[in-house]
Amino acid sequence: MIVGVPKEIKNNENRVAMTPAGVKAMIDNGHQVIIETNAGLGSGITNEEYIAAGAKIAATAKEVFDGSDMIMKVKEPLKQEYDLFKEGQLLFTYLHLAPEPELTAALLEKKVTGIAYETIQLDNGALPLLSPMSEVAGRMSVQIGAHLLEKTFGGKGVLLGGVPGVPAAKVVVVGGGIVGTNAAKMAMGLGADVTIIDVSVDRLRYLDDIFGGRIKTMMSNSYNIAAAVKEADLLVGAVLIPGAKAPKLVKEDMVKTMKPGSVIVDVAIDQGGSIETIDRVTTHDNPSYEKYGVVHYSVANMPGAVARTSTYALTNVTLPYAVQLANKGWVQAVKDNGALAKGVNVAAGKCTYKAVADDLKLPFTPLADVL
Ligand SMILES: NC(=O)C1=CN([C@@H]2O[C@H](COP(=O)(O)OP(=O)(O)OC[C@H]3O[C@@H](n4cnc5c(N)ncnc54)[C@H](O)[C@@H]3O)[C@@H](O)[C@H]2O)C=CC1
Numbered sequence: 035m036i037v038g039v040p041k042e043i044k045n046n047e048n049r050v051a052m053t054p055a056g057v058k059a060m061i062d063n064g065h066q067v068i069i070e071t072n073a074g075l076g077s078g079i080t081n082e083e084y085i086a087a088g089a090k091i092a093a094t095a096k097e098v099f100d101g102s103d104m105i106m107k108v109k110e111p112l113k114q115e116y117d118l119f120k121e122g123q124l125l126f127t128y129l130h131l132a133p134e135p136e137l138t139a140a141l142l143e144k145k146v147t148g149i150a151y152e153t154i155q156l157d158n159g160a161l162p163l164l165s166p167m168s169e170v171a172g173r174m175s176v177q178i179g180a181h182l183l184e185k186t187f188g189g190k191g192v193l194l195g196g197v198p199g200v201p202a203a204k205v206v207v208v209g210g211g212i213v214g215t216n217a218a219k220m221a222m223g224l225g226a227d228v229t230i231i232d233v234s235v236d237r238l239r240y241l242d243d244i245f246g247g248r249i250k251t252m253m254s255n256s257y258n259i260a261a262a263v264k265e266a267d268l269l270v271g272a273v274l275i276p277g278a279k280a281p282k283l284v285k286e287d288m289v290k291t292m293k294p295g296s297v298i299v300d301v302a303i304d305q306g307g308s309i310e311t312i313d314r315v316t317t318h319d320n321p322s323y324e325k326y327g328v329v330h331y332s333v334a335n336m337p338g339a340v341a342r343t344s345t346y347a348l349t350n351v352t353l354p355y356a357v358q359l360a361n362k363g364w365v366q367a368v369k370d371n372g373a374l375a376k377g378v379n380v381a382a383g384k385c386t387y388k389a390v391a392d393d394l395k396l397p398f399t400p401l402a403d404v405l
């Protein structure tokens with residue numbers, strides 16, 4: 035199989051979908067790899083390193099798409115990439131289709147097989163290709179929140195950890211999964227007063243256990259969320275229902291109760307956002323805006339800013355699945371691997387992921403019907 039890796043074009047997206055180690059693994063398995071020129075530079079990987087590992091370098095994204103059976107990317111394709119899809123091509127990347135009707139329509143029209151990193155799911159519910167980026171974004175959410183709380187960035191001028199004699203800032207994390215746990219870890223490490231809200235009592239029990247009672251846990255319901263949001267200096271949105279649009283758990287009237295200069299970082303923006311007052315997806319160039327006196331941050335590719343770490347963390351987990359897809363072809367690979375099968379969101383012009391079909395009001399076709 036010929037595997038193509040275009041350069042990412044989203045604002046400040048410096049990650050790349052394959053490292054030289056991935057190229058070598060593909061070549062060792064009898065495949066060919068085409069990398070768009072300079073695709074790795076943002077992650078500190080040169081064309082020469084890819085060539086030494088056995089890749090060919092293409093001058094343009096069009097050459098990569100035209101010449102490849104499988105495209106590996108990091109972020110969901112942007113509008114200027116839709117025309118590059120070839121009918122029947124395999125696309126392996128983050129897709130986040132539930133909030134993206136136009137991208138979904140383009141993939142369906144071209145009968146692209148879209149396998150989304152974020153919905154590949156193990157039997158225990160874990161999302162192995164989302165987790166490393168959630169670790170990165172969860173940790174970044176507190177680092178970014180701490181900056182935005184500074185007066186010069188529009189914040190109320192509060193130091194997360196406080197100092198002796200002055201109380202620490204209150205950090206409220208809605209969603210206690212991978213993002214939430216990593217946000218809590220960083221916030222606690224900086225000395226903040228941390229509360230995590232989740233809908234799963236088992237998850238809250240686990241968090242209480244691992245943090246040794248040094249954070250507070252709360253059951254997710256609108257009463258508790260309203261009370262916690264009102265007091266929060268930094269609010270982190272971190273909920274997920276796999277594949278689906280994020281539930282808007284924090285309502286506009288709750289945000290209005292926050293003190294001026296408080297900060298919201300909605301990490302769940304890639305699934306449409308979990309905070310009602312988040313009305314746009316922002317970019318690393320212009321990451322935050324003010325609404326009701328509160329600083330809002332809603333960048334959908336947070337890990338792109340720490341690309342070197344993120345590229346290696348992401349490709350560590352994507353490569354074994356990519357090799358299965360290349361070795362067996364996607365149909366046999368998903369028949370053999372139930373976790374990978376859950377990644378198939380669109381195939382043969384049909385939507386094969388229930389939550390995406392429901393959110394976009396499209397007919398749902400069970401994957402078995404297109405295999
Ligand atoms: N903006 C960005 O750059 C990035 C965004 N993300 C996104 O962050 C979000 C969270 O990802 P993960 O932590 O990996 O997901 P996860 O599945 O590990 O955690 C989600 C948590 O939300 C909880 N939850 C579900 N419904 C809830 C409700 N009604 N109330 C409270 N909690 C609820 C679940 O019980 C679970 O513990 C996803 O949308 C993911 O795509 C991840 C990485 C980067």
Ligand SMILES: CC(=O)C(=O)O
Nearest residue numbers: 128167304334335337
């Ligand atoms: C998860 C995701 O969309 C990202 O890492 O950008």
